[in-house]
């Protein structure tokens with residue numbers, strides 16, 4: 543087996559696709575890799591809350607009160623009052639009836655799709671949805687169809703062609719984090735209602751950042767009453783860890799019976815639940831954090847376009863993609879940025895399609911204007927690259 547693994551790893555290396563883990567320390571927009579301090583543009587801690595004192599204090603109190611781990615599945619002995627408090631706060635935030643917290647966003651996606659869809663059913667996914675949604679769809683055994691990225695006409699064509707036996711589910715990210723796109727939810731909702739398909743929106747990257755008080759993409763489009771299932775994560779803009787599903791009381795009751803990644807997994811640590819409650823409060827109140835991201839995003843887009851780069855991304859999304867093409871080119875550019883003190887790793891296939899390797903830039907609320915200026919300066923003009 544060892545020689546087979548060697549061969550597989552060598553092949554990845556030859557194609558510039560071999561990934562590497564690097565131990566880091568990270569705080570307030572900076573990252574320490576080895577002895578080198580870099581400006582960190584690779585974090586999903588968009589609001590800058592992961593090191594916030596108030597989250598740390600809330601976790602400490604919960605730690606003393608409840609201990610470190612929850613010790614069991616929530617259906618056995620691992621369901622603490624703080625989990626239920628967090629679920630109530632999520633429902634208030636998302637204006638839904640009920641919510642269920644999972645140990646990660648990945649687990650939430652797997653749990654929802656495998657609980658709801660059966661081999662008789664059809665799942666229609668945007669072709670660029672997150673890997674966890676693809677995995678959930680596959681594991682459910684349902685019939686899978688991919689529609690072209692953001693293309694509602696293509697989705698409608700598929701819905702109108704496929705037989706109506708079984709249930710149909712339409713699945714999309716709210717914000718596509720590798721492209722900075724936002725799903726055209728108003729049109730998707732209209733088509734789902736026309737063909738009686740249940741819409742599932744994974745708003746991992748919209749929660750905390752998009753829409754009024756950061757309530758997310760569904761709220762941005764004012765569709766709270768028309769999207770029956772929303773998924774999210776506590777691990778990105780909220781700066782903590784864990785995932786959630788939110789919707790009707792019946793939906794949550796059913797997931798408690800059937801979502802295997804919820805049932806057969808230890809409940810979220812109570813310290814993380816406490817931090818997430820605090821993060822939700824801050825995210826809603828501190829609008830300046832969203833303004834800051836938006837200003838930095840605009841500056842990066844304008845100035846990198848002037849340097850000749852192709853930039854992808856919706857102006858409301860927290861991230862932007864600087865597309866350079868081949869994996870090798872992206873890796874070299876990332877190295878160059880690092881030499882100038884900027885950490886923004888290359889994003890390569892299979893995370894993004896072949897030939898669209900890129901540098902993903904995610905400015906966060908607590909970066910300084912000077913740091914963002916350094917990022918712009920560290921990109922060479924496109925023709926010199």
Ligand SMILES: Cc1ncc(COP(=O)(O)O)c(C=O)c1O
Pocket residue numbers: 646647648649651672674715719744746747775776777783784785
């Ligand atoms: C769209 C989307 N959904 C789900 C996840 C998984 O969330 P978590 O990191 O909380 O497992 C991610 C994380 O990368 C994501 O980007």
